[in-house]
Amino acid sequence: MLSIAVAKGRLLDSFIQLLEEAGYCCQLLKQDTRQLVLEIPEINLCFILAKPADVPTYVEYGSADLGVVGKDILAETDKDVAELIDLKYGRCRLVVAVPENLRISSVQDLDFNSRVASKYPHIANDYFNSRGIQVEVIPLHGSIELGPIIGLSEAIVDITETGRTLKENGLVIIDTIMESTARLAANHISLKTKRKEISKLISDLNSVIEGVV
Numbered sequence: 001m002l003s004i005a006v007a008k009g010r011l012l013d014s015f016i017q018l019l020e021e022a023g024y025c026c027q028l029l030k031q032d033t034r035q036l037v038l039e040i041p042e043i044n045l046c047f048i049l050a051k052p053a054d055v056p057t058y059v060e061y062g063s064a065d066l067g068v069v070g071k072d073i074l075a076e077t078d079k080d081v082a083e084l085i086d087l088k089y090g091r092c093r094l095v096v097a098v099p100e101n102l103r104i105s106s107v108q109d110l111d112f113n114s115r116v117a118s119k120y121p122h123i124a125n126d127y128f129n130s131r132g133i134q135v136e137v138i139p140l141h142g143s144i145e146l147g148p149i150i151g152l153s154e155a156i157v158d159i160t161e162t163g164r165t166l167k168e169n170g171l172v173i174i175d176t177i178m179e180s181t182a183r184l185a186a187n188h189i190s191l192k193t194k195r196k197e198i199s200k201l202i203s204d205l206n207s208v209i210e211g212v213v
């Protein structure tokens, strides 16, 4: 049986839809349950329901053969996993945003030592360092848009999908760091020991993804 770590929420819902279109019946996954490990023997898959930022860790250590995770999280956590395919959903952008009323239009206009709140401290530090811009990145775990509102930071680095959260909190984008979509990643050893099963899953998923694109 192949084990797949996947985050609950938006990515899981889209992954279930993708699997079902590929002919895998995932009824059990749609039930309201607090169980964290769900085996579906009929399709030979075992789902591990994890927090998004932890998915690459389960895969790197081999606790899960596969993981479904955003490219943004893979880039931030930098775990040693094999990125297999772009699942082409969960599309979002990792951006730098500031309060609209600051009238800043470029990251170069940020004050020296500006504070930047982010759930992506590594990516944010790399981004500003590579541009020679001195800022203090403040790591947060969520609701990053709060930073500028309550005076914690001047700017944020966060993902945006529809743009609604930024807009409703008076923030505007001044740069895009990267685009992200969900990826299927694998443990290096599992790729060798379960090569046939993984290849079959990839081919089934690809037939749907390529049909959609």
Ligand code: PRP
Pocket (backbone or CB within 6 Å): 119, 141, 142, 143, 144, 145, 158, 159, 160, 161, 162, 163, 164, 165, 166
């Ligand atoms: C993400 C992100 C933004 C929001 C953007 O947060 O951090 O807050 O979604 O989506 P939008 O552009 O469609 O409005 P998430 O819902 O993952 O929760 P979090 O803030 O607690 O991390």
